[in-house]
Amino acid sequence: xxxxxxxxxxxxxxxxxxxxxxxxxxxxxxxxxxxxxxxxxxxxxxxxxxxxxxxxxxxxxxxxxxxxxxxxxxxxxxxxxxxxxxxxxxxxxxxxxxxxxxxxxxxxxxxxxxxxxxxxxxxxxxxxxxxxxxxxxxxxxxxxxxxxxxxxxxxxxxxxxxxxxxxxxxxxxxxxxxxxxxxxxxxxxxxxxxxxxxxxxxxxxxxxxxxxxxxxxxxxxxxxxxxxxxxxx
Amino acid sequence: xxxxxxxxxxxxxxxxxxxxxxxxxxxxxxxxxxxxxxxxxxxxxxxxxxxxxxxxxxxxxxxxxxxxxxxxxxxxxxxxxxxxxxxxxxxxxxxxxxxxxxxxxxxxxxxxxxxxxxxxxxxxxxxxxxxxxxxxxxxxxxxxxxxxxxxxxxxxxxxxxxxxxxxxxxxxxxxxxxxxxxxxxxxxxxxxxxxxxxxxxxxxxxxxxxxxxxxxxxxxxxxxxxxxxxxxx
DNA sequence: GCGTATGTCAAGAAATCGCTTGAATAGTTG
DNA sequence: CAACTATTCAAGCGATTTCTTGACATACGC
Numbered sequence: 001x002x003x004x005x006x007x008x009x010x011x012x013x014x015x016x017x018x019x020x021x022x023x024x025x026x027x028x029x030x031x032x033x034x035x036x037x038x039x040x041x042x043x044x045x046x047x048x049x050x051x052x053x054x055x056x057x058x059x060x061x062x063x064x065x066x067x068x069x070x071x072x073x074x075x076x077x078x079x080x081x082x083x084x085x086x087x088x089x090x091x092x093x094x095x096x097x098x099x100x101x102x103x104x105x106x107x108x109x110x111x112x113x114x115x116x117x118x119x120x121x122x123x124x125x126x127x128x129x130x131x132x133x134x135x136x137x138x139x140x141x142x143x144x145x146x147x148x149x150x151x152x153x154x155x156x157x158x159x160x161x162x163x164x165x166x167x168x169x170x171x172x173x174x175x176x177x178x179x180x181x182x183x184x185x186x187x188x189x190x191x192x193x194x195x196x197x198x199x200x201x202x203x204x205x206x207x208x209x210x211x212x213x214x215x216x217x218x219x220x221x222x223x224x225x226x227x228x229x230x231x232x233x
Numbered sequence: 234x235x236x237x238x239x240x241x242x243x244x245x246x247x248x249x250x251x252x253x254x255x256x257x258x259x260x261x262x263x264x265x266x267x268x269x270x271x272x273x274x275x276x277x278x279x280x281x282x283x284x285x286x287x288x289x290x291x292x293x294x295x296x297x298x299x300x301x302x303x304x305x306x307x308x309x310x311x312x313x314x315x316x317x318x319x320x321x322x323x324x325x326x327x328x329x330x331x332x333x334x335x336x337x338x339x340x341x342x343x344x345x346x347x348x349x350x351x352x353x354x355x356x357x358x359x360x361x362x363x364x365x366x367x368x369x370x371x372x373x374x375x376x377x378x379x380x381x382x383x384x385x386x387x388x389x390x391x392x393x394x395x396x397x398x399x400x401x402x403x404x405x406x407x408x409x410x411x412x413x414x415x416x417x418x419x420x421x422x423x424x425x426x427x428x429x430x431x432x433x434x435x436x437x438x439x440x441x442x443x444x445x446x447x448x449x450x451x452x453x454x455x456x457x458x459x460x461x462x463x464x465x466x
Numbered sequence: 467g468c469g470t471a472t473g474t475c476a477a478g479a480a481a482t483c484g485c486t487t488g489a490a491t492a493g494t495t496g
Numbered sequence: 497c498a499a500c501t502a503t504t505c506a507a508g509c510g511a512t513t514t515c516t517t518g519a520c521a522t523a524c525g526c
Contacts, residue, residue, distance in 0.1 A: 008257070017254075017325055019483095023251070024241070027251060028240065039503095040504095041502070050486075050487095052487080052504080052505090053486080055503060055504055056505090057484090064332075066328070066332075071503095073492095074492070074493045074494060074500095076502075076504090081332055084327045087327070088327070092250055095299070098317050099298035099315070255513095272472085272473095273474095274473085282515095284474095285473085285518095288474055292475095307471060308472060
């Protein structure tokens with residue numbers, strides 16, 4: 001009957017999206033692209049794939065309309081297609097977190113997911129920052145900060161922190177954030193800075209969650225040019 | 234390095250969920266289970282699969298922790314594992330709706346998705362119902378109504394409407410709802426009832442969306458016994 | 467117990483997927 | 497226009513997935 005055909009076609013279309021989510025590599029790509037658009041070679045490098053292989057995975061994501069691409073001269077830059085894709089990825093992650101004890105075990109082994117008392121939420125962070133009571137530190141890679149970041153955050157990628165300690169205040173608390181709940185950058189930053197005597201904590205969520213929750217004012221649509229790290233609050 | 238291992242394991246776990254979503258059949262099963270728990274044979278019948286095949290798909294969903302099962306004597310009943318699963322399915326559907334023009338074309342061909350002016354939202358519906366201004370009609374199959382429904386709704390499965398016209402009021406508007414935005418039951422009910430001169434419209438969303446949006450008071454956790462259709466408001 | 471109903475498991479064929487390799491294309495630069 | 501870079505395409509293989517068939521398991525009624 002026509003109703004069965006209609007349903008079959010509908011679920012068939014949706015399953016193309018599901019199929020695109022069925023690969024570990026492609027999920028990692030989505031996670032990477034959730035932070036900032038990237039060129040193919042950067043995606044390949046970040047995920048440890050050959051360029052040809054990465055390109056093929058990107059075609060799959062593109063066919064499913066999960067990512068979009070733009071050509072810039074000889075290069076091609078990929079980005080998440082829209083915010084609905086980010087919400088889909090977060091929803092998948094939530095199911096994983098609530099259901100797969102394996103994920104829970106992994107998260108615990110890295111000190112993620114369940115926090116001590118010093119994790120800070122976005123709302124709390126906004127209030128503290130507005131009052132000038134804390135310095136907000138974005139410890140993601142520079143290009144991700146440049147693409148978008150929290151207003152007033154100071155960019156200090158986690159592997160530069162050790163050399164740039166003198167840029168950080170010792171008289172005010174520092175709050176570090178990174179990509180999201182499964183990202184370890186902020187945790188690393190906290191360890192390092194505490195060892196040097198700074199007052200520092202990290203946020204509970206990260207960039208991906210804030211973006212997916214739509215509670216965020218996106219700092220800037222057009223990427224800033226390099227070296228334009230925002231000043232401390 | 235350990236960081237790479239950690240990430241690989243993490244994405245590996247998440248991709249098990251993605252893999253479970255990669256099949257048209259399994260998505261249809263999730264959609265069916267979003268309305269009410271069901272026994273294996275009912276799922277097989279509703280999706281047009283052999284019982285053995287349906288069972289195998291259900292094992293895949295179970296391994297991914299998307300569904301859970303309970304044994305009742307010689308039968309086994311499956312249900313969505315939790316609300317996070319429903320939100321995942323809705324998120325996937327949203328991406329499909331916003332991104333795949335094929336889905337849009339299908340939806341248009343069935344008069345769904347984009348509405349005329351007479352679709353009613355849940356909030357509006359609650360207000361009208363509380364004021365006694367409308368009759369709310371649940372046109373889903375009886376077992377789905379019995380599992381859970383909007384408070385005060387009258388159950389009249391779409392294939393029973395023609396024989397039960399005398400149970401419906403002619404002096405008040407009727408608002409029909411069904412499974413969700415891709416379900417055609419409410420649309421069919423509206424056509425039929427209009428042809429018989431009733432004042433009738435349908436809701437924009439359906440059961441799945443209300444449940445996923447968590448804006449709903451779930452009528453009852455334990456299924457009611459058959460024949461216990463609620464009275465009209 | 468023994469038969470029956472309901473689900474699950476196992477094995478095999480056909481189709482699909484993922485990775486590698488090597489070639490082809492598009493755009494840029496000299 | 498030739499050389500170069502970044503990316504995509506195509507072919508081939510091994511691994512995985514899906515469906516079918518038929519056997520097996522579990523709980524119930526007699």
